[in-house]
Amino acid sequence: MPKNSKRLSLMAFLAAVLGATPAFAADAPALNSGDTAWMLVSSALVLMMTIPGLGLFYGGMVRKKNVLATLAQSFGATALITVLWMVIGYSLAFTPNPNPGVNAWIGGFSYLFLAPMKLTSVAALAPTIPESVYMFFQMTFAIITPALIAGALADRMKFSAFLWFMALWLLLVYCPIAHWVWGGGWLGTAGAMDYAGGSVVHLNAGTAALVTCLVLGKRIGYGSDNMSPHNLVLSVIGASLLWVGWFGFNAGSAVTAGFNAGMAAAATQIATAAAALGWMAAEWIIARKPSVLGMISGAVAGLVAITPASGFVDPVGALIIGITAGVVCYISAVWMKKALGYDDSLDAWGVHGVGGALGAIMTGLFAKSAINPAYPKGGWLTDGNFDQLIAQFKDVGAVFVYCAIVTFIILKAVDLIIGLRVPPEVEVEGLDINLHGETVHD
Numbered sequence: 001m002p003k004n005s006k007r008l009s010l011m012a013f014l015a016a017v018l019g020a021t022p023a024f025a026a027d028a029p030a031l032n033s034g035d036t037a038w039m040l041v042s043s044a045l046v047l048m049m050t051i052p053g054l055g056l057f058y059g060g061m062v063r064k065k066n067v068l069a070t071l072a073q074s075f076g077a078t079a080l081i082t083v084l085w086m087v088i089g090y091s092l093a094f095t096p097n098p099n100p101g102v103n104a105w106i107g108g109f110s111y112l113f114l115a116p117m118k119l120t121s122v123a124a125l126a127p128t129i130p131e132s133v134y135m136f137f138q139m140t141f142a143i144i145t146p147a148l149i150a151g152a153l154a155d156r157m158k159f160s161a162f163l164w165f166m167a168l169w170l171l172l173v174y175c176p177i178a179h180w181v182w183g184g185g186w187l188g189t190a191g192a193m194d195y196a197g198g199s200v201v202h203l204n205a206g207t208a209a210l211v212t213c214l215v216l217g218k219r220i221g222y223g224s225d226n227m228s229p230h231n232l233v234l235s236v237i238g239a240s241l242l243w244v245g246w247f248g249f250n251a252g253s254a255v256t257a258g259f260n261a262g263m264a265a266a267a268t269q270i271a272t273a274a275a276a277l278g279w280m281a282a283e284w285i286i287a288r289k290p291s292v293l294g295m296i297s298g299a300v301a302g303l304v305a306i307t308p309a310s311g312f313v314d315p316v317g318a319l320i321i322g323i324t325a326g327v328v329c330y331i332s333a334v335w336m337k338k339a340l341g342y343d344d345s346l347d348a349w350g351v352h353g354v355g356g357a358l359g360a361i362m363t364g365l366f367a368k369s370a371i372n373p374a375y376p377k378g379g380w381l382t383d384g385n386f387d388q389l390i391a392q393f394k395d396v397g398a399v400f401v402y403c404a405i406v407t408f409i410i411l412k413a414v415d416l417i418i419g420l421r422v423p424p425e426v427e428v429e430g431l432d433i434n435l436h437g438e439t440v441h442d
Helices: 003-027 033-059 064-094 131-148 159-182 198-216 232-254 259-287 292-306 315-340 348-366 386-417 424-429 431-436
Strands: none
Touching (some): 064 159, 159 386, 198 386, 292 348, 315 348
16 A cells, blocks of 8 residues: 555544544533532532421420420431441442342442542432532432431330431331332332332331331320420421422432423422412311411422422422322321321321322323433323333332331331330420430520
8 A cells, every 4th residue: 555545544544533532522421510519509408308397397296395305306317327328328229239139129338438439439320410419419318218207206215216216227228218219229120200209208208107106106195185286386497498498309309400400399399389278278178277287287298299200290290299199198197097096196107108109109190201301101191101100009019018017127126125115204204304304495
């Protein structure tokens, strides 16, 4: 071959290689400062939902002698679960198991103490943000989920037992279920749609709350003593913080600052307002007066129900889900509890368990393929995809059964070793002074 031809061929080859380099670079995910900033804000908003949001919401609804004990549960759970998530929780929930046969059920141990996470690591499940931010965001979900259970055990559980229960429940219940749905496990692979935690967070925590209140038994004086909320102003403030923080919960689950986050935020606002009105209307008709406690409970029910659907439904779907959640959760939290006689102190099952299951199932009805192209099949009523409704029922059934069984075992084990419930005289006098040596007012 002539020298000029060789030279031209070599130049053409180098040009092709150099010309291809930008294409490869464009295919590689790049850190996005806007996404990162949004996810940092979302993480802070979700953390605010537990402290102070949930603490004040629950703290205002208990009797004055147990306010500090209730706040201590939210604060203590936040500290404990933060450390456990860093040590092992994130690894179990979101890293692949080296055994393919096991990976469908639980993650691996490769991220113990977050050792592989470097300053410049990018999250595999959210490639436009640092892995540290994604880990932190998921940590705030892991914090609030077991903390929600406290609504069913208020006024009667030892603080030491509570901490042991929180730790074991996180590792044995929350982490496996989070892996099943979000971490590459079998429910997500089977098609379950849970945008921000309808089953992973709310049905999961609500089921555990139901089992816990049944195992603990009723509070002393339940049904005869006055157990009305001691300060609904605190509860309104707490519910308001939950409402605002929930935008980090739902819109943040887009893990980008884009169209999906915007639609999720809109759906969240619409469903929450609709549920507050739905609960208010039902209570107004049945009990003749719309209570403030009912309004804020309805709003939380709407937040819960829209959580699994927020990134999949349009505003009309959000409106229907919200109204339905307000009415159904009112019936479950007020009338079903009275009829069956269990003492779910602050309606954790009636709002979170029932609302989470309802939202997960209604996602299978109203999800629209046009809203989230990553899920092109949509739901039954919107896109004629009946299989999606079946997948949602499987999700709800699997989470309920697994959580109920393992929660029961954990509670019985803790009860056997250190005991679950405070002595009767402590319960009557109050948990604040006996467990923490303090009272709200000196």
